[in-house]
Structures are given as C-alpha cells and as structure tokens.
Amino acid sequence: MSRSVLITGGNHGIGHAAACAFLRRGDHVAFTHYTESASFDLVHDGALPVYCDITDPEQVESAFKEVEADQGPVEVLVINAGITRDNPLRTPEQDFDAVLGAPLTASYRLARRAARDMLKAKRGRIILVPSAIGLKDAAQPDYAASMAGLADFGRSLAREIGHSTVTVSIVTPGPTGTAMAGDVPLGQIGTPEEIASAIAILVGEEAAFDTGVRVPVGGGISMGH
Template sequence: MSRSVLVTGGNRGIGLAIARAFAEAGDKVAITYRSGEPPADLSELGVLAVRCDITDPEQVEQAYKEVEDKHGAVEVLVANAGVTRDQLLLRMSEEDFTSVVDTNLTGTFRVVKRAARGMLRARKGRIVLISSVVGLLGSAGQANYAASKAGLVGFARSLARELGSRNITVNVVAPGFVDTDMTRALTDEQRAAILGGVPLGRYAQPEEIAASVRFLSSEDAAYITGAVIPVDGGLGMGH
C-alpha cells in the first residue's frame, strides 16, 4: 500500500538514501531541502521536493500544505535534517550552539508536531528520528551537535508514551560514521583513527541506514516504539 512519506533533509547523504528506498518500494515520497538542488533521479522516481528551512515555522507549515495537497496527510515522517558547527567549548559561540540545537532538535519538534496532527486524526503513523552515535557517547568539539542529537532520544521516548494509544510509533535511528561526502572529506589519518574504534572496521553505507528506517516504518515493526536503534558497526555499544 502506497503511503505518504516525508523525509526532511532528503536531498543528499542519508536522507537521500532514505527517500530513494521508500520511493523504490512504491510509497509517495516528499523531501524537504534547504539549499542546492535535489538529484535529478528523485523526480524520475516521483519524489516531490519542497524547499524548506525547518528553523522557520512558516516554511514548515507551507511545506506540509504542499505535501498534503499532492500526497495527502503524512503517514510516515523521517526527521533527518541536521547541521554541524563543530568547535571546542571555549571557542564555541552562542550562535554555534543555538543554531545547531534550533535545527537538529527544535526543528525536529516543529516537523513532528505538524505531522502528528494528521496522524492523530488517522489514529496511525510512523515517526523516525535520525540521531547519531555522537549523541550517545559524545565527541570532543561537538558538544552542540551531541546535545541536540541526545535530546532527540528523550523527545522520541516522551512522544512514544504520549502517542502510543493512537497507534503512532516513535523511534530513533542512531547512525555511526557513514560513507558520505562529509566523511570522504576527512584525511586518511582521520579516517583510519575513526575506523580503529569500529568493531566491524568499515563505514556504513547510507542504504544501510535507510534499511533500518524502512523497517521501523513497516508493519513488521508495529510493536516497536521508543527504541533507539544503533547502526554504527558497534562503535557506540553499551550506550
């Protein structure tokens, strides 16, 4: 059955892989993106691309109206959009901290709240938040990012209790290091140091994150809510 799926930050990296996975499975997929242009193959897959900065409540509302007009009420939401502004604590500015939290945590609050409106009426829904292994075990120079991603866990588990009686599940996927443009920009020494802490000894492929998201959005996962699923090659185990 084709569902209305929305993936925020779906124009590259993990979000793009998630959008493609749902579209290839036959769902009606929309993505939001803040800058740049989505890959051409998304339109070939029938994916609706909507420009939206999730730090702006009015843009979020307008994006939902466009998605609902084309695909109907959102039945599956994947809150993936996020940013980094890495800096050591004593060099981190107020803006470095608040801008990351406003996008990664407060922005997620905005898109989830808007999706929940239709899900509550329908008495069903799937919400998946994309956190990070960094939110579980921490990372020097990423206090803002780690705080925002850790906050998603408490947010999701609170909503799992709040929305569960309406057949709405809320779960978290916590990727480790993924083979994307961002990690490819690292030096060989940096990549080697990271892989030294990963028991499986390799980076994840974006499609592996997408597979976990699709599972949590499926009927097979109907009795899973409030869970944090690590897809990190064992890097964060125990957290």
Template sequence: MSRSVFVTGGNRGIGLAIARAFQASGDKVAITCRSGEAPEGMLAVRCDVTDQAAVDKAFEEVEAQHGPVEVLVANAGITRDQLLMRMSEEDFLSVLDANLGGAFRVAKRASRGMLRKRAGRIITISSAVALRGEAGQSNYAASKAGLIGFTRSLARELGSRGITCNVVAPGLTDTAMAAALASERQAAMIEQIPLRRLGQPEEIAAAVHFLASDAAAYVTGAVLPVDGGAAMGH
C-alpha cells in the same frame, strides 16, 4: 498500500538513501531541500526546519499532492564543530535549533494528521555521537541526544493512538560529511569502530524502512544504533 512519506533533508546522503528506500517499496515520497533539484519521482519542497511558517507551508504542499503524512523521517540537521572554549553561543544554539528544534516542528505538524487517522510512524535520526560523545561536537551531541528523550516522550504521548516513534542512531557513514574529514582523522575514527569500516547510507535506510514497516508495529520508543558497534547501544 502506498503511503505518504516525508523525509526532511532528503536530497543527499543518508536522507536521500532513506527516501529512495521508501520510493522503491512504492510509497509516495516527499523530501525537503534548500537547493538543487528533486530526485526523479520524488516531490521536493523548500523548507527551513528552523522556521515554523516554512514547515507549515511545506506540509501543505505535501498534503495537497500526497495526502496527510503517514511516515515522517526527521533527518535534517547541521554541524558547526568546535572545541568548547572556542564555540560561540550562536554555533551552539543554531545546531540545537536545527537538529532538535527542527524535529520538534515537523513532528508536531505531522502528528495532526496521524492523530486523526490513529496511525503513523515518526522516526528521528540521531547519531552514535549522542551515545558516546565526541570532542569538538558538544553542540551536535547535545542536539542528537536530545532527540532520544524527545522521541521517547512522543512514543508515550502518541502510542495510544497507534503512532510509533523511534530513533535510528547512525555511526560514521560514507557521505560527503565523512569525506570532508582529513584522511588521518577518518582513519582514527574507523579504528574505534569494531567492524572497522564506514557505514553505507543504504544500511541506515534499511533500519529506518524497517521501523516504518508493519513488521515493526510493536516497536516504539526504541533507539536502533546502526554504527558498526561504535557506541554499543544505549
């Protein structure tokens, strides 16, 4: 059966690959984006995940066209990298609000319909950085590590209602974010990955798609690293 799938930050990179994977399996896919056009066949809604009113409005649009959200992928996030001694409080808190606070807002809103239906899938996108740390990314690592505790707590709260909650933790992936790194920096990071290459967005999407499938109905509270071995699990 075609499900109502909502992917935040689904207009590019990993989020877009996730959205396309669900679309390919026949699901009704909605994504959030702050600019640009929607990929063909998808519903795009404007949404700032740091704004609860915007989140509520986005869900209302998705529900009106696709029905209650049955699969939520909380993927939207930002980076503001800087060494601790140079990092402003604004840069620290803004990353936490977008990456962790954003997941809280969309998961809370999505859970309404899931609780009524007594079924659902919530998947948050963390990072290998949450598991191993990275210099200059203390804000990002804190936000992504927070997602693990947040999602596992949801798994305990919502499991009795048939709702699974899991985490996918990508490593360095071939996206615009990786392309923006200096070539020397990228090469040094790849050298630390046992498989010695970047991940592909489609590989992350495959893990997310699995966790949302019937085959993963008995998987909840899990952290699935897709990082070429960079963080060696958690």
C-alpha cells in the same frame, strides 16, 4: 498499500537513501531541500521536491500543505536533521545555541505538524535520525547534546502519542559515507543505504508494535548505550 511519506534532508546521504527505499516500496515520497537544487534522480523517479528551511515555521507549514495537496496527509515522517560547527569550548554562544536548538526545535515542529493528522487517523510512523555521536564522549559538546536530546525527545514523544497507535522510533547512525572508520569496532564505515534499511524496517507492518525503540546502526560504535 502505498503511503504518503515525507523525508527532511532528502537530497543526499541518509535522507536520499531513505527516499529511494520508500520509492522502491511503492510509496508516495516527498523530500525537503534547502541549500541546493532538488535531487534530479529522486524527481525523475517520481518523488516530490519541497523547498523548505525546517527552522522556519511558516515554511514548514507551507511544505506540509504542498505535500498534502499532492499525496495526502503525511503518514510516515522521517526527520533527518542536524548541523555542526565544531570548535568545542571556543564556539561562540550563538553558534552553540544554533547547533543545539535548531535541530531539536525543528524536529518538534515537524513532529507536531505531522502528528496532527496521524492522531486523527490513529496511525502513522515518525522516525528520528540523530547521529550516534550523542552517545560518545566526542569533543563536540554542542552537537553531542543536540543528538542526545533528539533521541530523548523521540522516546518521550513515543510515550505521549502511543495511545493512538502512532509509533516513534530512533535510528542512530554511526560514521557513514566518507567519514573515518578508526573508532568503529567493525573497522569500516557504513553506507546511507544500510541506515535506510533500518528506517524501512521500522515503518513496516512487522514493526507495528515497536515504539520508543532506538536502533543503533553504526558498526558497534555505540555499543554499551
């Protein structure tokens, strides 16, 4: 049975691969884009492009209304958010606040809005996709803190809303795409499609009893956490 899916940051990378995976499953897929035009291939395949700056509460509300009008209430939400401004302790305080706070606040905003209908329906899936960098001692304190915060937010949210059989899961990808693979135990970087496959599993019927779980998909880069 097809579901209404919303993916943030679906224009490229992991978000794009996830959108493709859901389209192949026959789901109704919407994806947000902001800094560039909507992905042509996703639109061609039937996905709904939604222009949205997820750090803007009014745009988030407008995006949900657009999705609901086209494909019904969101039943699967994939939050694929994060920004970097790498400059360790030389980072201006306002940049640190942006890297730390924007993804966390935006994720809270998105999850809260989606959960409103999910809780009424007593079903739904929320997937958070924080990078595995939050589990490593990398020289990116602002980004690492943000990603670790997203993972903890997901686990706490799972406990809070689990009574309504709405599940929340966390997928932590390691280096993907063109990232360097030197620190990855498997000696190779992952692909967005490999991350998307984990997301697809966690929203399938076979994972209906899984919530609050963190699934690392990073070639062993986060082993031991």
